[in-house]
Amino acid sequence: MRCRMKLNQNYFNVSDSYLFSDIAKKVAAYQAANPQKKVLRLGIGDVTLPLAPAVVAALHSAADEMGRRESFRGYGPEQGYSFLKEAVRGYYDERGIRLDGGEIFISDGAKSDLGNILDIFGQDNVVLIPDPVYPVYVDTNVMAGRKVTYMNATEENGFLPMPDYSVDADIIYLCSPNNPTGAAYSLQQLKEWVDYANAKGAVILYDAAYECFVSEDGLARSIFAVEGAKACAIEFCSFSKMAGFTGTRCGWTVVPEQLAGGKANRMWLRRQTTKFNGVPYIVQRAAEAVFTPDGRRQIAGNINYYMNNARIIARALEELGIWFAGGKNSPYIWLKCPGGMGSWQFFDYLLENAQVVGTPGAGFGRNGEGFFRLTAFGSEEVTREAADRIKRLLLK
Numbered sequence: 001m002r003c004r005m006k007l008n009q010n011y012f013n014v015s016d017s018y019l020f021s022d023i024a025k026k027v028a029a030y031q032a033a034n035p036q037k038k039v040l041r042l043g044i045g046d047v048t049l050p051l052a053p054a055v056v057a058a059l060h061s062a063a064d065e066m067g068r069r070e071s072f073r074g075y076g077p078e079q080g081y082s083f084l085k086e087a088v089r090g091y092y093d094e095r096g097i098r099l100d101g102g103e104i105f106i107s108d109g110a111k112s113d114l115g116n117i118l119d120i121f122g123q124d125n126v127v128l129i130p131d132p133v134y135p136v137y138v139d140t141n142v143m144a145g146r147k148v149t150y151m152n153a154t155e156e157n158g159f160l161p162m163p164d165y166s167v168d169a170d171i172i173y174l175c176s177p178n179n180p181t182g183a184a185y186s187l188q189q190l191k192e193w194v195d196y197a198n199a200k201g202a203v204i205l206y207d208a209a210y211e212c213f214v215s216e217d218g219l220a221r222s223i224f225a226v227e228g229a230k231a232c233a234i235e236f237c238s239f240s241k242m243a244g245f246t247g248t249r250c251g252w253t254v255v256p257e258q259l260a261g262g263k264a265n266r267m268w269l270r271r272q273t274t275k276f277n278g279v280p281y282i283v284q285r286a287a288e289a290v291f292t293p294d295g296r297r298q299i300a301g302n303i304n305y306y307m308n309n310a311r312i313i314a315r316a317l318e319e320l321g322i323w324f325a326g327g328k329n330s331p332y333i334w335l336k337c338p339g340g341m342g343s344w345q346f347f348d349y350l351l352e353n354a355q356v357v358g359t360p361g362a363g364f365g366r367n368g369e370g371f372f373r374l375t376a377f378g379s380e381e382v383t384r385e386a387a388d389r390i391k392r393l394l395l396k
C-alpha cells in the first residue's frame, strides 16, 4: 500500500526503554528456576500505601454531587477549579511564596505537563539535562526533534551538577529531590542556577514531584523560594508521590506571570484550553482534601512511613560503609555498587545471593553505571528483611 503521509521521524530516534521489562524478565527467570526462594522487590518507583481516608471521603461525596441534578457539573475550566487552585496557593503561602491563582494550572500529573510544556518553546533551543535522570525529559525533547546536551551528575558533585557559564543553555531541567539519585539541592545551590538562568535568559523547568519528602532545613522545596526564580522558572508538582495519586491522577504546574513578560503564562493557558480537557471534578475534590487538616495529617503519616523505610536502608548501607546519596530527603537511595561492580552485575549478584531486586543505575543514563537505586515505597516488613539480607551478604 502506498503511503503519502509522513510520520514524525523523530520518534525513531527515541531509544527504546527496556529497563523495567529487562528487570521483570530477569526476576521471572530467577523465580522460575528457584520457586522456593522469596524475592523482595525494592525496585518499584510506585507508591504502595492506599489513598488517605480524607481523600476517599472527598471522592465519595463528589461522586454523590455528580449524581444529583442540582450539583451536577459538566465541562470544567481546563486549568482547574478555583477551589483547588486556592488550596495549592495556600500550600505555597505557608512557605512564604506568594502566587496568583492565574499562575497555577491543575493537570493530570507532572509527566504530562513536563512533556506538553515543550509546545510553547521553539525548536532551536539548547536543552540541558542532567545525566542520570528521569527519562521523560530526554525522550520528550527527542520526540520533538530537539538535540539534548547533558550535564554530568557524578559522585564528585554529589549528583548535583552546578551551572557552567561556558555552556549557553536555553532550557534547563532540574529535578530535586532527584529521581533516581535522591540528591536534593540546597536553596543556595538553586540560587546559583537561578542567577545563571537569568544571566543567560534561559528557563528552568523545575520538577518538584518529591518536594514533600524534604525534611532538612536549607534544602529547596520550591524553586520559587529563591529570589529571582519567578523571572526564569516553571515548576511542576504532583499529588502522585505526595498523596498516592499515581492511579488517581492530579498535579499542578506554576507558570509565573513574570516569565517572558507574561507570554509563557498566556501561551500555556492557550495550549491547555485548546488541547487539554482538565482533571475530573471528583479528582480535583480529592486533591483538595489532601490540603485539609485531616488530609495533611494522614498524608504526613504515609510520608513518614516511607521515610522510615528509607532510614532502614540507609542505616544498613552506613554499617556496610557503602557510599550512597538520598534516603534523608527522598524515598530513593542511590548507592555505589560495592567491589567496583557494574550496575547490572550488582543487580544479578543481589538477586542471586540475597533475592533482593533493585534498579540498575545504568538504566537512567551513562553516569548511572556503577550505581544502583533502591526505593522506600515498599512495606516496612519487606524493607527490613531486604536490608538484613543485604547486610548479611555484603558484611563478609
Ligand SMILES: *Cc1c(COP(=O)(O)O)cnc(C)c1O
Residues within 6 Å of the ligand: 108, 109, 110, 111, 112, 134, 175, 179, 207, 209, 237, 238, 239, 240, 241, 246, 250, 251
Ligand atoms: C513520579 C515522578 C513524577 C510524577 O509524575 P506524575 O505524572 O505526576 O505521576 C514526576 N517527576 C518525576 C521525576 C517522578 O519520578
